[in-house]
Amino acid sequence: MTVPALPDVEALMDAAWPAPDRTESNGWVLRAASGVTQRANSVWPREPGSDSHAQYALVREARLWYRDRRLPLIFQVFDDPRSTGLNSVLDAEGFTRQSETLVMWRDSGAKQATADSAVPQALVPEPGVEISTEPSPEWLELWWQVDGRGGPAELATARSILAGCPSVYALVRSDGG
Template sequence: MEPEPITGLEALMDAAWPAAEAEESGGWVLRAASGVTQRANSVWPREPGLDPHGLLARLREARLWYRNRRLPLIFQVFEDPRHAALNAVLDAEGFTRQSETLVLALDGGTDAPAADSDVEISADPSEEWLRLWWSVDGRGDDTALAVARGILERCPALYALVRDEDGRPAAVGRLAVPPGVACGTGGGVGAGGLSGGLYCMATRPDARRRGFASRILQALLHEGDAKGVGSYWLLVMASNSGARELYTRAGFHTVGRYLYRQERPKRHLTGC
């Protein structure tokens, strides 16, 4: 059975992780943020297209747009029939396939337990929160971290942090709640109502397997429920079996998947 399109959820995902610069081009959204995170520096093919010649023309325009920003050309391509023609063109052009990611959802609210008073919740990422998240998931220096902070703060969100017995930050997480994203009608995430996306779930390496990530997850679900969030989504690497197990226990199920398609760098002949 072919995967169902998750177009409404795609729009929520884009709004929850907004790039510093975004430009619509023929149904594609070109996104850039100084190279910080693949998601914010990739093409979201909102309307993938079907005609190979039209796709090649759009591809040339996107290539120039990213070249002008000194960034590689990367596509965030979802696995569903809508993207089949685009994937065929990218295959022919030699684009790589990397970072396969699962999209998980939890419909109709949760049965989250009472609030955990030891989990700190705030509307903005503290310096401690940022440093822990970046030490686990970040790529780059303080300048890159500042860009990443801008991405986080462009969407309303809640930030959770829990400490270990020594008072050190042990784990963090983020619940993004994009406002005013039109996602159609019907049931499920991205189909109307208020939806929240769980991001930046990170645990200090030496604090893993001690329940901190579960406490962060449950605390964010509790806070989301209190604010009227009726459905949730999250993104997890297909290779991260530990995280997938955590989310499955919490009731999440897979609704889609995507990967990044990156243009191979052109090799220039040098030397003899």
């Protein structure tokens, strides 16, 4: 049995929430989207490095970049061996760990086995489930009620983030509509 290669989860997360304002510096990606979401308004240390002096300098640079945008400095850091040194630097600088993200994915060519058969079938939405490749106004309004922060300008930024990559949106209505 061949085990499929794991995707580059960090790169997928970055591509899934594309920030309209981004700068790359020494292996770090600084992203801003008017403060709408943490992921699109965070530093992704794509290459965290191992030199603590360089890491401290990059943290200072990131502080200034986010200060110029009047945004908090947030890091998207994975808790893995290559981030150990950077996590120590961030701990020493007084950063806190919060907003843990669970990353789940499914191969786009995935098939679903039915209860009747072990033969995979193409994935088909259940009746009553609306699937689209763009967020409908109704989907976006519901999502914004749950996850949104801000007014019309922030909603426009959120829409641009959502439409910035290939996506699938599902909408299921309750009996009340």
